[in-house]
Amino acid sequence: MNCGSCGRAHGAGARFCGGCGRSLALRCPACGAEGKPDAQFCEACGASLVARPEPGRGADVVDDAAARKVVTIVFADLIGSTSLHERLDPESVGRLMDRYYQVVREPVEAHGGSVVQLLGDGVMCAFGVPHVAEDDAIRAVRAAVGMQRAFREFAREQSDVAGNLGLRVAVNTGEVVVSDEHRAGLGDPLNVAARLQQEGQDGDVLVSHSTQRLVSALVTLTPVGVFSLKGRSETVAAFRVVSLDRPAGAPATAFVGREDELRRIMAVYDAAVAARRARLAVILGSPGLGKSRLITELARRLGERATVVTARCDAAGGATFAPLAEALRATLHLDAGASGEALRAAIEAVVPGEESERARIGGGVAALLAGTPASPEETFFVVRRLLAALATVQPVVLAIDDLQWAEPLLLDLTEHLVQWSTEVPLLVLVAARPELRDTRSSLAAPGGLVSDVVTLTGLDAGAATRLAANVIGADELPAAVAGRVLATSEGNPLFVGELVRMLVHDGALKREGDRWVAGVELAALEMPPTIQALLAARIERLRPEERTVLERAAVVGRQFSRAAVAHLLPGEVGNLDARLESLRRSELVEPDAGWFLGEPALRFHHVLIRDAAYRRVLKNTRAELHGRFAEWVESRVGEAVEHDETIGWHLEQAHRHLRELGPIDAQGRALGERAARYLAAAGRRALARDDLPLAASLLGRALDRLDAADPNRADLALDWCEALLAAGDVGPAQGAIDELGRFTGDSERLRAWHTCFTGQLAALTDPQVLRTTGDAVAAAAEALASLGDAAGEAKAHFVHAVALSRLGKVGACEAALDRALAAARRGGDRRRSNAVL
Ligand SMILES: Nc1ncnc2c1ncn2[C@@H]1O[C@H](COP(=O)(O)OP(=O)(O)O)[C@@H](O)[C@H]1O
Numbered sequence: 001m002n003c004g005s006c007g008r009a010h011g012a013g014a015r016f017c018g019g020c021g022r023s024l025a026l027r028c029p030a031c032g033a034e035g036k037p038d039a040q041f042c043e044a045c046g047a048s049l050v051a052r053p054e055p056g057r058g059a060d061v062v063d064d065a066a067a068r069k070v071v072t073i074v075f076a077d078l079i080g081s082t083s084l085h086e087r088l089d090p091e092s093v094g095r096l097m098d099r100y101y102q103v104v105r106e107p108v109e110a111h112g113g114s115v116v117q118l119l120g121d122g123v124m125c126a127f128g129v130p131h132v133a134e135d136d137a138i139r140a141v142r143a144a145v146g147m148q149r150a151f152r153e154f155a156r157e158q159s160d161v162a163g164n165l166g167l168r169v170a171v172n173t174g175e176v177v178v179s180d181e182h183r184a185g186l187g188d189p190l191n192v193a194a195r196l197q198q199e200g201q202d203g204d205v206l207v208s209h210s211t212q213r214l215v216s217a218l219v220t221l222t223p224v225g226v227f228s229l230k231g232r233s234e235t236v237a238a239f240r241v242v243s244l245d246r247p248a249g250a251p252a253t254a255f256v257g258r259e260d261e262l263r264r265i266m267a268v269y270d271a272a273v274a275a276r277r278a279r280l281a282v283i284l285g286s287p288g289l290g291k292s293r294l295i296t297e298l299a300r301r302l303g304e305r306a307t308v309v310t311a312r313c314d315a316a317g318g319a320t321f322a323p324l325a326e327a328l329r330a331t332l333h334l335d336a337g338a339s340g341e342a343l344r345a346a347i348e349a350v351v352p353g354e355e356s357e358r359a360r361i362g363g364g365v366a367a368l369l370a371g372t373p374a375s376p377e378e379t380f381f382v383v384r385r386l387l388a389a390l391a392t393v394q395p396v397v398l399a400i401d402d403l404q405w406a407e408p409l410l411l412d413l414t415e416h417l418v419q420w421s422t423e424v425p426l427l428v429l430v431a432a433r434p435e436l437r438d439t440r441s442s443l444a445a446p447g448g449l450v451s452d453v454v455t456l457t458g459l460d461a462g463a464a465t466r467l468a469a470n471v472i473g474a475d476e477l478p479a480a481v482a483g484r485v486l487a488t489s490e491g492n493p494l495f496v497g498e499l500v501r502m503l504v505h506d507g508a509l510k511r512e513g514d515r516w517v518a519g520v521e522l523a524a525l526e527m528p529p530t531i532q533a534l535l536a537a538r539i540e541r542l543r544p545e546e547r548t549v550l551e552r553a554a555v556v557g558r559q560f561s562r563a564a565v566a567h568l569l570p571g572e573v574g575n576l577d578a579r580l581e582s583l584r585r586s587e588l589v590e591p592d593a594g595w596f597l598g599e600p601a602l603r604f605h606h607v608l609i610r611d612a613a614y615r616r617v618l619k620n621t622r623a624e625l626h627g628r629f630a631e632w633v634e635s636r637v638g639e640a641v642e643h644d645e646t647i648g649w650h651l652e653q654a655h656r657h658l659r660e661l662g663p664i665d666a667q668g669r670a671l672g673e674r675a676a677r678y679l680a681a682a683g684r685r686a687l688a689r690d691d692l693p694l695a696a697s698l699l700g701r702a703l704d705r706l707d708a709a710d711p712n713r714a715d716l717a718l719d720w721c722e723a724l725l726a727a728g729d730v731g732p733a734q735g736a737i738d739e740l741g742r743f744t745g746d747s748e749r750l751r752a753w754h755t756c757f758t759g760q761l762a763a764l765t766d767p768q769v770l771r772t773t774g775d776a777v778a779a780a781a782e783a784l785a786s787l788g789d790a791a792g793e794a795k796a797h798f799v800h801a802v803a804l805s806r807l808g809k810v811g812a813c814e815a816a817l818d819r820a821l822a823a824a825r826r827g828g829d830r831r832r833s834n835a836v837l
């Protein structure tokens with residue numbers, strides 16, 4: 001038989017693949033029993049072991065080749081194996097090692113990871129392949145701790161034969177490139193995990209900084225220092241896992257806003273109580289908008305008035321009725337370990353009515369809780385009757401969270417309860433992501449069984465600002481920080497919280513006394529890794545053909561159009577409208593007001609969704625697509641200059657990605673030059689209309705696209721200096737002046753301009769040198785006049801005038817200004833004429 005993972009052929013007795021280390025045994029998709037390597041059908045339940053379509057994809061779909069993904073790597077290594085080889089017969093060592101691999105493998109597979117490579121005694125495992133999930137990192141950490149536990153047991157058993165064995169484990173998260181050839185991904189994160197492991201002690205689970213950022217709210221960690229790892233220049237901060245319990249402290253932040261939503265749900269509840277009939281309210285919203293929190297808040301406000309039964313569906317699937325079983329267990333205060341008899345007795349105690357009916361409900365619910373439910377019809381019946389029994393005491397709220405992950409039968413049960421619970425004050429409250437519109441539309445729109453659908457959008461600015469401050473217990477945040485967080489989060493409460501915590505973590509937001517201040521200047525906000533994981537997992541769950549549309553749209557930008565995406569898709573696309581519609585129903589994209597290059601505009605629902613989709617695309621593909629898109633825009637807009645900035649931006653991105661991939665060839669260089677041309681044209685127009693910050697930014701970016709030796713840099717640097725100094729942006733101005741200085745060698749004209757800019761900067765920053773500045777620029781004015789550069793002459797007189805005015809020489813200053821104005825008029829330099837006037 002062949003390994004399902006790497007394809008290597010094996011003899012009949014093999015249990016693990018010699019090529020990649022995966023278990024050759026097949027797990028039954030239906031009942032979970034392990035099948036023999038060659039079995040076609042499960043011996044426990046008869047299901048097929050051969051045809052195993054992965055969830056969410058049909059057999060006919062080929063996934064797109066390669067993508068960038070964030071995965072979590074666990075690396076485990078054995079301590080003390082060298083002496084094993086000395087002391088034991090090779091055959092015994094072989095047997096021992098087989099056991100060892102199995103011991104470390106089991107917790108990994110139990111937590112949904114896979115062993116991807118065996119390197120001698122080292123075992124490399126990955127979480128996030130072939131599909132990333134939002135909780136990859138935490139599952140990896142739990143698996144790593146599980147490895148250490150299982151290994152302790154193993155080492156104790158083997159200590160007579162094997163002596164002292166130890167295990168070091170490290171976990172690291174990072175971006176890799178995953179392809180058909182490299183299913184576990186290629187990239188530096190794998191090396192970091194392997195190296196970090198070497199810094200650990202026997203029994204340790206070390207976690208790198210990047211993993212820590214994903215799990216620090218979920219498990220207790222302690223810092224162990226910063227390591228410079230062998231063969232690497234960058235250092236890595238590491239943490240040790242202290243326990244799998246949540247860190248102490250950290251209470252939930254106060255609830256804000258959402259009064260209207262709560263009122264609407266409460267109205268459905270009141271109607272259910274008044275009519276003594278089940279009513280259904282639905283909360284729909286993208287991840288992080290606060291669906292779960294809304295359920296909690298509703299339960300809190302109902303307090304002792306109602307019995308709230310809360311079920312949560314799990315992304316990882318699981319038994320159909322498990323979410324409900326867990327919820328009922330909690331409501332009935334039953335232990336996980338209780339015997340069937342005890343369960344039955346406890347249930348019967350709350351069920352009124354006839355003896356035979358009580359026994360039926362007790363038996364049915366007990367079976368449900370034990371994970372062996374009766375037939376669906378019977379289960380529906382007993383759940384309905386149990387809820388009715390609970391509702392004889394006081395109204396009941398059955399909340400089912402994350403219903404988009406429910407199995408179809410659980411959805412059926414939900415509908416059944418609403419339809420058939422008469423004479424029962426019952427609110428069924430479900431929360432789901434917009435994907436529910438595709439999986440069960442009858443539950444996602446009002447009418448029919450649904451009394452109301454509350455669709456969540458971002459918090460309003462006031463509530464979001466309060467939340468941002470509450471997250472860190474501040475009274476108020478600096479306005480600039482609050483503004484940034486609001487803009488990036490768009491009011492999504494999860495994003496607000498994560499962004500603020502990230503700013504604190506990165507030192508961009510600091511406590512000073514009892515105030516919070518902005519630490520460093522805030523550049524564009526990065527996406528917090530937790531959000532990245534969440535959105536990446538959401539995108540990964542899409543069908544490949546929809547995912548491709550999303551990725552291509554991301555190259556265009558936050559806003560795009562159907563035709564733009566069509567142009568970037570490979571080959572013929574027949575069903576683009578259907579794919580876009582499906583993305584719209586999932587609230588990943590939406591129609592936008594206005595037009596995009598003459599077509600109705602579409603946009604990403606959230607800028608972070610765009611960023612997450614973009615991150616998946618290989619840099620080389622990004623470069624190709626940006627280039628292709630720029631050409632498409634060029635071909636559509638003709639001579640219209642208002643698109644220069646857009647075209648320049650796309651060419652710039654294409655060039656930047658190529659450059660990041662390595663040395664650039666002639667074609668790449670030409671791309672950079674085209675980018676520079678567009679950016680420079682847009683920058684010079686901005687300068688002419690005195691939009692100075694924009695001009696400075698565009699001109700600086702244009703320069704960055706050119707090789708150091710490119711002759712066009714000189715004129716660009718000149719305009720860049722002009723924009724920066726006119727804007728009073730003295731910080732970067734010195735760099736711009738130095739850049740111009742590189743080209744003054746054999747050009748008297750550029751030398752004179754250089755003198756002018758140097759003088760202008762000095763006049764702004766260094767009053768000591770005003771006198772020498774004045775003399776130098778006066779000389780420069782003469783030189784530029786004799787060269788016939790009227791604009792330069794005007795510039796020099798202007799700087800001279802500034803220096804003279806600072807020196808308090810009013811008369812001389814006015815004379816210099818007159819000369820500046822005359823030269824500017826001669827040179828047709830309207831901008832400077834206006835500046836002088
Ligand atoms: N109205 C709110 N007030 C305060 N915090 C909120 C609010 N809504 C959501 N949050 C917080 O934002 C985060 C995400 O909310 P959650 O309910 O988990 O979102 P969802 O279930 O829609 O994915 C949680 O930490 C939650 O406590």
Ligand SMILES: [Mg+2]
Binds near residue numbers: 291292401402
């Ligand atoms: Mg939730």
